[in-house]
Amino acid sequence: MEFTFDLNTIWFILIGVLLSGYAILDGFDLGVGAIYLFIKGDTNRRLALNSIGPVWDGNEVWLVTGGGALFAAFPHVYATVFSGFYTAFMLLIFMLIFRAVAIEFRSKQPMLWWRKFWDSAFSIASILIAFLMGVALGNIVAGIPLGPDKEFIGTFWDLISPYTLMVGVTTVALFMMHGSIYLTMKTENELHETVRGWINNAIIFFVIMYTTVTMATLIYYPNMTKHFVDNPFLFGVAILNMLAIANIPREIHHNRDFLAFLSSGATIISLMILFAIGIFPNLVLSNPNPEYSLNLYNAASSQKTLGIMLTIAIIGIPFVLAYTFAIYWVFRGKVKIDSTSY
Amino acid sequence: MDVEILARLQFAFTIAFHYIYPPLSIGIGVLLVVMEGLYLKTGDKVYERMTKFWVKVFALTFAIGVATGIVMEFEFGTNWATYSRYVGDIFGSALAAEGIFAFFLESGFLAILVFGWNKVSPKVHFFSTLMVSLGSMMSAVWIVVANSWQQTPAGYHIVGEGLNARAEITDFWEMIFNPSSIERLSHVLSGAWLAGAFLVLSVSAYYILKNRHVEMSTKAIKIALSLAILASLFQLFTGHQSAVGVSETQPAKLAAYEAHFDSSAHASVYLFGWVDEENQKVDFGIEVPGLLSYLVYGDSEAPVTGLNAFPESDRPPVNIVFQSYHLMVAIGFTLIVISLLGGFLWFRNKITHYRWFLYILVFSVLLPQVANQIGWISAEVGRQPWIVYGLLRTSEALSKAVSAEQVLFSLILFIIIYAFLFVLFLYLLNEKIKHGPEEAEQSSRLYSQQKHLFDKTN
Numbered sequence: 001m002e003f004t005f006d007l008n009t010i011w012f013i014l015i016g017v018l019l020s021g022y023a024i025l026d027g028f029d030l031g032v033g034a035i036y037l038f039i040k041g042d043t044n045r046r047l048a049l050n051s052i053g054p055v056w057d058g059n060e061v062w063l064v065t066g067g068g069a070l071f072a073a074f075p076h077v078y079a080t081v082f083s084g085f086y087t088a089f090m091l092l093i094f095m096l097i098f099r100a101v102a103i104e105f106r107s108k109q110p111m112l113w114w115r116k117f118w119d120s121a122f123s124i125a126s127i128l129i130a131f132l133m134g135v136a137l138g139n140i141v142a143g144i145p146l147g148p149d150k151e152f153i154g155t156f157w158d159l160i161s162p163y164t165l166m167v168g169v170t171t172v173a174l175f176m177m178h179g180s181i182y183l184t185m186k187t188e189n190e191l192h193e194t195v196r197g198w199i200n201n202a203i204i205f206f207v208i209m210y211t212t213v214t215m216a217t218l219i220y221y222p223n224m225t226k227h228f229v230d231n232p233f234l235f236g237v238a239i240l241n242m243l244a245i246a247n248i249p250r251e252i253h254h255n256r257d258f259l260a261f262l263s264s265g266a267t268i269i270s271l272m273i274l275f276a277i278g279i280f281p282n283l284v285l286s287n288p289n290p291e292y293s294l295n296l297y298n299a300a301s302s303q304k305t306l307g308i309m310l311t312i313a314i315i316g317i318p319f320v321l322a323y324t325f326a327i328y329w330v331f332r333g334k335v336k337i338d339s340t341s342y
Numbered sequence: 343m344d345v346e347i348l349a350r351l352q353f354a355f356t357i358a359f360h361y362i363y364p365p366l367s368i369g370i371g372v373l374l375v376v377m378e379g380l381y382l383k384t385g386d387k388v389y390e391r392m393t394k395f396w397v398k399v400f401a402l403t404f405a406i407g408v409a410t411g412i413v414m415e416f417e418f419g420t421n422w423a424t425y426s427r428y429v430g431d432i433f434g435s436a437l438a439a440e441g442i443f444a445f446f447l448e449s450g451f452l453a454i455l456v457f458g459w460n461k462v463s464p465k466v467h468f469f470s471t472l473m474v475s476l477g478s479m480m481s482a483v484w485i486v487v488a489n490s491w492q493q494t495p496a497g498y499h500i501v502g503e504g505l506n507a508r509a510e511i512t513d514f515w516e517m518i519f520n521p522s523s524i525e526r527l528s529h530v531l532s533g534a535w536l537a538g539a540f541l542v543l544s545v546s547a548y549y550i551l552k553n554r555h556v557e558m559s560t561k562a563i564k565i566a567l568s569l570a571i572l573a574s575l576f577q578l579f580t581g582h583q584s585a586v587g588v589s590e591t592q593p594a595k596l597a598a599y600e601a602h603f604d605s606s607a608h609a610s611v612y613l614f615g616w617v618d619e620e621n622q623k624v625d626f627g628i629e630v631p632g633l634l635s636y637l638v639y640g641d642s643e644a645p646v647t648g649l650n651a652f653p654e655s656d657r658p659p660v661n662i663v664f665q666s667y668h669l670m671v672a673i674g675f676t677l678i679v680i681s682l683l684g685g686f687l688w689f690r691n692k693i694t695h696y697r698w699f700l701y702i703l704v705f706s707v708l709l710p711q712v713a714n715q716i717g718w719i720s721a722e723v724g725r726q727p728w729i730v731y732g733l734l735r736t737s738e739a740l741s742k743a744v745s746a747e748q749v750l751f752s753l754i755l756f757i758i759i760y761a762f763l764f765v766l767f768l769y770l771l772n773e774k775i776k777h778g779p780e781e782a783e784q785s786s787r788l789y790s791q792q793k794h795l796f797d798k799t800n
Contacts (some may be wrong), residue, residue, distance in 0.1 A: 054453035057408060061449050065441030072438045075508075077432020082419025082426075083741035090752040093416050094759060100409035101763060104402065108770055149505065150427075166520050170709035267552040290729050301431040302501070302510040309435055324449035330454060330461050339780070 003280075007306040008296040011073040012280070014313060018069055020272040022062035024178075024265045025324075029056040031179015032097065033126025034172060035198065037119065044191045045119060046107060049342050051186035051335040055327060056103065059098070072309055076299035077148050077283045084144060084152025085136060088159060092132045099125035107342045127172055134171025136238035138164030140279060141221055142286025150294060163216055170209040174241075176263045177202040181248070185257035188334045199252050199260075212250065217278075223285075234277055240271035346737050348749040349421040352756060353585075354722075357412045358715055359760045365714050367652035368482060369538015369569075370400045371475035374455075376565050378471050382464055388558050388619030393471075394459070395779035396542065397557075399771065401456045406767055408449075414721045420728055425739035431510045432498055432517055433488050443668035448477030464551065471661055479531060486527045487518055492730050494591040500733070509733065525587050526721075529580040533717065535573035536677060536710040542566035543684075544707035545775055547700040555778055560694055561702075567688060570681040582637070588724075590775070592731060593647040594656060595724035598602035598663040600634050602648045609634035611648035614668055617661040622650075624664075646657065658726045666723070673713040680706055 003009070030051040039045050071078045082089055098121050106118035142163055145154040150338065177199065184196045217224050228234050244266040251260035279285065283299055286292040374396055381389035415437065418426050426434075453530070454462055468695035497516030498509040511517055543566045546559035589596040596602075602609055603622040609635045615627025632642030639646075649657050680702060687693045694700065729736040 054457045057405075057452065058446065058449035060408075060412075061441060061445040064412055065413060065438060066444055067419075068434065068438035068441045070434075071415075071418065071426060071430055072434030075427050075434055078419045078430065078434070079423035079426040079741070080743075082416060083421070083743045086420050086741070086744045086748050087751070089416055089420055090748075090755070091771050093413050094755060096412055097409045097759065097763075100405060101766070104405035105766060105770065108773070149742075151423075236519070242464035300470050305431045305435055308511065309438060312435070312439050312442060316439075316446075320442060320446045324447055327450045327453050328457060338460060340459055 007303055007310065008300050011069075011300070011306055012276070012283070012296045014310075015066065015069055015073060015321075016272060016276045018062060018066035020269050022059070022066055023268050023272060025059035025062055025174045026056070027130075027178045027262075027268060028052070028182035029059055029179070030126045030130045031175035031177070032183050033123050033179070033196070034130060034176045035180055035183070035202075036123040036126070038198070039191070039194075042115065043337070044194075045115075046337055046341065047187055047191055047335055048183055049106065049122075050337060053103075053184055053342050054331045057100075057104045058324065058327060060100075068096075069309070069313075073301055073306060074283055074294070074296070074299045075301060077294050080146065080284060080294060080299075081153055082148055084154070085139070085159060087156045088132055088135065092129060095125040095128045095132070098122075099129065103342060130172045130175045131168040132300040134168035135159065135164045137171070137275070138167030140284060141167070141217065141224060141275070143285035143290070143293075145288065146284070146286035146294070148292055150292070150299070156240060162221065163213075165214065166209070166213050170206070170213050173202065173206040173209045174268065178247070178261075178268065181252070181257065181261045181264050184252075185261050186335045196252065200249060203245070203248055210245075225278060227277050227295060237270055237273050237277065241267060241274060244270055343746060343750070345740055345744065345746045345749055347754055348746055349740055349744075350736065352421065352749060352753045353414070353417055353751070355760070356410065356417065356756055357765070358718070360407065360410040360414065361714060361718065362711065363403045363410065364478070364482070365534035365537035365710070366403040367400060367407055367533045367538075368478045368534035369536065370396055370541065371471075371478045371538070372401065372535055373538055373542055373565060373569060374471050375398060375468075375475050375723055376569075377562075378468050380510065380565075382468055388451040388561060391779040392558050392562055396562075397455060399541075401452075402491065402767070402770060402774065404448075404452060406763065409623060410763075412463070413756075421741055421744060422729075422739050423741035423743065425734065428494075428508045428734055428739065429730060431508065432727065433490060435486050435511070435514075436488035436491070436518075440481050440488075442462060444477050444481035444484060446477075447480065448474055451477065459683065466592070482531055482534065483527060486530050487520075487523050489549050490523040490526050491517060491520050493526070493725055494520050495521040495730055495733055509730070521591050522584070522587050525580055525583040529577065529717075531585050532573045532577040533710060533714045535569055536577065539566045539570040539573060539716060540677075540703075540707045540710050543570065543703045548775070549702035549778070550694050551700050551704065558779060563684075563693060564688065567684045567693075570677070571685050574677040574681045578678060579590075581671070585686045586638055589646070592725065594649060594652050594658060595663070595721075596638070596725050597647060597649040597651075598658045598660045599720065600666040601660055602634065602646055603650050605645060605648040605651050607635065607643050607645040608632045609644075609648075612664075612670075615664070619660050641783070656727065657701055663720050663724045670713045670717045670720060672691075673709050677706070677709055677713075680709075691763075 032048055032052050036045065036048055039048050045060060067078070102118040102122035102125065106115055106122065109115070138161075139159050142161065144152060145158060147153045178200045180195055180198045184199060187195060228238075244263050247263040248260050248267070251263060252258070281295045281297070282293045283296060284294040286294075301309075355444070374393060377389055377393040377396065381387070381393055418433075418437075424652055451470040451473040454467060455474050458467055458470065468479070476514035495509065497511060497513040497518075497520065500507055501510050501511050502508055521764055546562040546566065549555045549559040550563075585596065585599070593781070601615070601617045601624050608631055610631045612624055613628045613630065615624040615629075617624050633646040634641040635646055638644070649660065684693065684703070687695065687699060725731055727735050727737065729739045
């Protein structure tokens, strides 16, 4: 399929933008959750929780809006993936619920058992959310069995393979790295030094997983490389991705936490772009029977709706960016605990 | 059990549980704007304490509302995939607009509302409160519009045939302002204001009965009572508008509301009764002949279409719709009586004078909650057997890839998790109420103490 810059392509890109925004923003608060149980002491844990306190909820809205946009722009993808991944998505929902209430409830009571319970719930839910999303992403790369009527015809176990599990673990590693950089940036003194020491381990964990997954992708799913072979300039994204990763330890070494965080964000964006180029023009690959794949044309809403949605997006996105920057500006600097904190 | 009934039960259960919280957020949100506005205007510390206390309650209900709200968005895809394919072109855009225009607004400014007391100026904080309140009502706008389109589809055409048929937008504004949007939205919003107002009334009355925070609670009662009076009277108006609208757009639903089986002139309204669906009659009922005709058409002799005018396969279940509708209306009138009585006592300057009235206020918190729930039951069950009225049947809207066992598994988990959540919610709400608002000096002392503690730990 040729690349034409039409409404369908714009929406393919916009959904990608929403999900990348989600991965960068919720990525760090899921990451803070993933390393949370390593943090010792109630004050330190409260600091970690309050570093994401005012923003985690807004970060999750990117997922909600991304889901709504997928529903509106590509209803067949939404219907096929959500019903096909039923059990996995139900687990994801339960984890999202647990995580939200754990953050809200944890510091409401002083009892040790209460806090320990919600601490574990928060951390385990964060890890599982990242993992399940990674597994879902892995399945999009690997392809899932679809019928001629666009319906998923496999079972829950078809979604689980060494490859998809590996993508899941890689996502957890990526968010752990991203989250530990964020937490370093938001804390000071003892906790700052402790978490800062973890960043290198997280980077190593991520790079090992990422390299392994990339090798597996190249060997088992060479369809992901097609556009890169046809358009060699696209390999520039892969190089940018490598540079972004390599830049993180450098910035950390120079104590430039914010730049390290930006590099980590750039890593996530470039990964999402690589993924999007790899699957284009498909949104859900059918494996076997690739002719049943859902792509940005056969899964899309009408041109009229895509146009209306584009108007909504053009009106809405400046507001969204304005609030997002405003909130992060108001809550800038190192986190402190006061009477309104979690 | 088959997939259809399980999927319906799951959706009903998850949305009913969710719907405990957003009305509270919407209602308390409006009151927070008033409370904080009064604080800014008068500088009276009582209003500051009041605002801060209710912000904490707001944050709790909001958090559970958010956590349980994402479930429905997923369920459209997981359990109702065929529906999603059919309406994605229309329903999806309303959902996406809700995300972009409402959720970002709410969640962004909520951060300042809850955590920003010491970070921004009072005016910016007040602006945030206003935006959170606006955002919560905006989300009601989009979701009720989407639901109203399911009740009274407009601005669309059907493309494709058989299994490939789906609705596509022809006119966006006609879709948004479909025949039932405005009246249903105003009905839902006034129900939400009542939920918030009566929670504030209940807690404040409890404090006065316990002789705690009396000054603050008396002021809070006056604020909440003003909203309750306005909202309960507005509710009567919007309720009437809705019923008249239903008579035009969904006559089978209106007939089920009043168990009106045979089309006839001089149609009655039942005050109460028990519907015998098999024999098509109402047992133990008291009816007011001609009132239905009069309420709908302004003429007690006007004919009203009955359920038998529709093929049996197109009729909703009658008794459940009848009962929920009647109980909702009865509660609506009760709320008007309580509100006006409160207004009268306020006028006589005796609002905190009678303990029996305060007890009524304490317990009346449940009334709007029940009315909101059963109002939705009568609206949604009354729409059956259609998921999109007249276009798509509920039984044809399911996910083809999902089995009954999968839904049973998730339904059981939802029941367990939500029961757990509900107990926790009540426990924490109770703790908050027992703890009460921080005293003004105490709150700033606590703050400096904590800062001190924080410095020492470093």
